[in-house]
Amino acid sequence: MNACTKALKVSLIPALAAVVFLAFSISPASASAADTYKIGGIFAVTGPASFLGDPEKKSMEMAVDQINAAGGVNGHKLEAVIYDTEGDPSKTVMSVSKLINKDNVIAIIGPSRTPTTLAVVPMVKKARIPFISCAAGNKIVEPVKPWVFKTAQSDILAVASIYQHMKKQDVKKIGIITVGNAFGESGKEQLLEQASEYGIQVVSSQSFGGKDSDMTAQLTKIRKEEPDAIVCWGTNPGPAVVAKNVEQLGLEMPLYQSHGVASPKFIELAGKAAEGILLPTGKILVADLLAEADPQKAVLSDYIDAYEARYKTSVSGFGGYAYDAVHLLAKAMKNTDGDQNQIRENLENTSGHVGVSGTFNFSEQDHNGLAPDAFVMVKINNGTWQLIR
Amino acid sequence: MQEIIQYIFSGITSGAIYAAIAVGFSMLYNSTKLINFAHGEFVMLGALSMVTLNNTWQVPLLPAFLLSIAVVAALGMLFERLSIRTVKHPEPIVLIIITVGASIFLKGAGMLVWGKGAHTMAPFSGHAPLDVAGAKLLTQSVWIVFIVLLLVAGLHLFYKKTLTGKAMEACAISKKAAWLVGIPSKTMVLLAFALSTGMGAAAGVVIAPITMSSYDMGTMLGLKGFCAAMLGGLGSLWGSLIGGFLLGILESLGVGLISSGLKDAIAFLLLLIILYVRPSGIISSADVERF
Numbered sequence: 001m002n003a004c005t006k007a008l009k010v011s012l013i014p015a016l017a018a019v020v021f022l023a024f025s026i027s028p029a030s031a032s033a034a035d036t037y038k039i040g041g042i043f044a045v046t047g048p049a050s051f052l053g054d055p056e057k058k059s060m061e062m063a064v065d066q067i068n069a070a071g072g073v074n075g076h077k078l079e080a081v082i083y084d085t086e087g088d089p090s091k092t093v094m095s096v097s098k099l100i101n102k103d104n105v106i107a108i109i110g111p112s113r114t115p116t117t118l119a120v121v122p123m124v125k126k127a128r129i130p131f132i133s134c135a136a137g138n139k140i141v142e143p144v145k146p147w148v149f150k151t152a153q154s155d156i157l158a159v160a161s162i163y164q165h166m167k168k169q170d171v172k173k174i175g176i177i178t179v180g181n182a183f184g185e186s187g188k189e190q191l192l193e194q195a196s197e198y199g200i201q202v203v204s205s206q207s208f209g210g211k212d213s214d215m216t217a218q219l220t221k222i223r224k225e226e227p228d229a230i231v232c233w234g235t236n237p238g239p240a241v242v243a244k245n246v247e248q249l250g251l252e253m254p255l256y257q258s259h260g261v262a263s264p265k266f267i268e269l270a271g272k273a274a275e276g277i278l279l280p281t282g283k284i285l286v287a288d289l290l291a292e293a294d295p296q297k298a299v300l301s302d303y304i305d306a307y308e309a310r311y312k313t314s315v316s317g318f319g320g321y322a323y324d325a326v327h328l329l330a331k332a333m334k335n336t337d338g339d340q341n342q343i344r345e346n347l348e349n350t351s352g353h354v355g356v357s358g359t360f361n362f363s364e365q366d367h368n369g370l371a372p373d374a375f376v377m378v379k380i381n382n383g384t385w386q387l388i389r
Numbered sequence: 390m391q392e393i394i395q396y397i398f399s400g401i402t403s404g405a406i407y408a409a410i411a412v413g414f415s416m417l418y419n420s421t422k423l424i425n426f427a428h429g430e431f432v433m434l435g436a437l438s439m440v441t442l443n444n445t446w447q448v449p450l451l452p453a454f455l456l457s458i459a460v461v462a463a464l465g466m467l468f469e470r471l472s473i474r475t476v477k478h479p480e481p482i483v484l485i486i487i488t489v490g491a492s493i494f495l496k497g498a499g500m501l502v503w504g505k506g507a508h509t510m511a512p513f514s515g516h517a518p519l520d521v522a523g524a525k526l527l528t529q530s531v532w533i534v535f536i537v538l539l540l541v542a543g544l545h546l547f548y549k550k551t552l553t554g555k556a557m558e559a560c561a562i563s564k565k566a567a568w569l570v571g572i573p574s575k576t577m578v579l580l581a582f583a584l585s586t587g588m589g590a591a592a593g594v595v596i597a598p599i600t601m602s603s604y605d606m607g608t609m610l611g612l613k614g615f616c617a618a619m620l621g622g623l624g625s626l627w628g629s630l631i632g633g634f635l636l637g638i639l640e641s642l643g644v645g646l647i648s649s650g651l652k653d654a655i656a657f658l659l660l661l662i663i664l665y666v667r668p669s670g671i672i673s674s675a676d677v678e679r680f
Contacts, residue, residue: 048605050505180650206649211609213406213600216399216525217641218649220392237507237601248518249395249525269509269601 036079037072037338039064039329040099042110042120043134043322044087052112055319056134057082058311059303060109063326066306073333078326085111089119096120100127106338109325110134112318114182121148130344132329134321137186141367149347149367151324151357153282153374158259159190161280161375162231163198165388169254171229175204175222177215177242179234187233187258203227210238216245229253235260240269247273254278259375262317267383274383280375281385282357284317289387295354303356320356328353328360394524396645397638401526402599404637405533409592410614411621411629412541413585419548419624420557420581423481426488427468429611430495431586435461435593436602437499440508450513458590465586469579492607499604507601533595540591541626544584548626557581616660622670631671636660 041060044053064080072078081103083095092111099105100123107130111117114137121140124131124147133140133150140150166174176191178184188205195202203225206218219242222230230253232242239261246255255277257266262281267274283290287300303323307315331353332346350369353360358374378385410432417425435457442453472487473479513532518525548554559567560577567574592614593602600606613636621632636656643655663671 048505177649206644208649209609209653211606212403213596214399214403214641216402217396217644220395220399221645221649224392237509237603240507240509240601248527250518265506269507271509271511 035075036077037333038079038081038103038105039326040096040103040105040108040110041080041082041322042085042092042095042099042108042116043082044112044116045082045084047086047088049087049113051316052134052318053085053087053110055307055316056110056112056322059307059319059321059323060326062306062310063323063330067326067330073330074335074337076338078330081105085116087111087113087116089116092116092120093123096123100124100129105129106333106340107131107329107343109322109329114140114186117150121145124148128340130329130332130340130347132325132347134318134325137182138190139186144365144367147344149328149362149369151328151355151360151368152318152321153259153357153370154368155187155190155258156194157370157372157375158280159187159194160372161377162256162278163194163200164372165278165377166200166229166256167198169229171200171254173201173203173225173227174229174231175206175225175227176202176231176233177206177208177218177222178232179210179238180207181210183235183260184233187260191231191233208234208238208242210234212238213241214245215242216249219245219249219251223249223251227253229256231256231258233258233260236263236265237269240266240273243270243273243277262378264314267380274380277380278388279378279380281378282317282320282374283376284315284320284356286376286378286385286387289385295359296356299354300356324353324355324357324360327355391523392645394522396641398521398524398526398530399644400638400641401534401634402530402637403640404634405530405537406592406596406599406610406633407613407617407636408630408633409533409537409540409595410589410610411617411633412537412544412626413588413592414615414618415621415624415626415629416544416588417581417585418618419626420561420585421578422561423473423484424488424615424623425582425585426485426611426615427492427495428488428585428589429607429609429614430492430499431461431465431589431607432593432596432610432614433499433602433604433607434464434495435590436597436600436606437503437508437593437604438590439594439597440510440602441503443510444508454591454594457594458587461590461593462583462587465582465589466579468586469582473582474575474578492611496604496607499607503604505604507603509601510597512598513595527599529595529598533599536591536595537630540588541630544588544626553577553580616657618670620660620663620670622672625670625672628670628672635671 043056045057060080064078068077085092109132112134114135117133117135117140131148134152136152138154138156178188204222208215232239239257257277257279259280262285283296290297304315332343336342348362351361358370360369362369377388379388413428438457438460442448512529514528516528518527556572557577560574564574617633617636618629621628639659640652640656644652
């Protein structure tokens, strides 16, 4: 039994630490002055989606501090109350109910993943709280729900940029290989749905498991159909294995990847096999390559410099979702005196907000507010990104 | 035809991985009648130690290989000494739950040491994939098959030809009787754990260049390896080997000829059928007990 209790003890320690940590992060809240604006943050800070949640939490804290340093919103300081969802829908529901009922926040930012977002949408609808999700899934804002907004680019836009590029290259037939989870399924849906719009035919559609070590069988099946290009849709490490397998099989057609692998980690994992791969990415990855005239250039370099100076780590492509959300929210809070109906209305009427992830133009029909120009296509060349104009 | 050969080659690659892990399961079961559900985690530890030694500390391939195995085998002995031997009533179910707990613990520890991201390393030899009638076989797969066969042959000789090996088998058959004839059964169990976890580490090391290694790679690998061991006949080394390759090849043929979405379903369905027809696996060793 010793090992059992040992394992139990070990799992208890982080849990206790989390409780203590939360207690500390809450206690100043109850003591603070009444005129601060409290905004809730829920991110997958730990767990499998921590590559999203961790930079999001850091970016939110940074944005809040920046706004406070500049005098807050109409003199009101902002205060972030952040909980960890661990990427788990039931923990997300608990955190949101705590934020609404106990912390009495004005608005909520996050969560990081599509399933966790969808789990809490009914709650924010009922509580009538402005809610800005940082997840990519298109279902969050489609159909439009009055209180729900999102800052991450939808996969619709990523697929559109890939297909636009393919059209220029005269690609007619493609094979797709997608990971068997929500991200891959959603990508597959969009790839199949938009193909005909661009005169592209999907000749083979294969899937793989997120932990699979070899995808040559699927790729062999795709090769049999002789497509002009292959599109892989997944997050690390699967797509790196696909890239290696494509090289091993000696497949000549171009390989497109999704924005899910748009990080230096992918180049590190795929190594030599990453050369020549094409993918859509938010502009943050190639900020220094952008033309001076690009409206996002200044915002991006401000964000990157501030983040890297504060956290001493290189910036991730995902923290920007929370950064944009805080700034959008702060803008919408101006002259509202914290009235939630008015904040929501201001958010919906926001236009031309230049953020890290793109230029936001919210409207009654569009609560994501981004256009395909939020993505750029890049090619991996000599172990680094090359912007395709 | 070219496709079929390619499917079989793909199957051999993943099959060799499953086989390497299955052998570790079987080996421990053979000597202690215990199933170690933390075995996948020892594979993970082997793979990640290798990555650290070879990539970060630039230790050459062979010493890094041996060192990773030694480190993980030492951890395996520590695990036996601290959490298995100290159990008051060592009933199978209690021990199995302990190994499940250990697997969660090791996964968490792996996350703390190596972080949440995936790691990769270069193949053992930088040759281009072998080309057989247009189908490609990775040189690393050849390495895996070769090393696994070598290890299994070594274990086989150890069991059949050495006194220690026979003593170990005797402990599995009857601990009390073995004790009566003067076999130090506790040491034998400790040794069995060292061998089995070392075998797991070896599996991890050889597959590290093919799969991306991360702290959570062990669970699925352990499960597949366990299936392969069941398929071939738990307790039989050669059975595990056959079971591993069979599972890998069936999976990739399933992908190629039926559907990639049903890959795992096809493999597990076949496992059920085979176990239904031959409950003790393809090569049935001694009678398999049900818990």
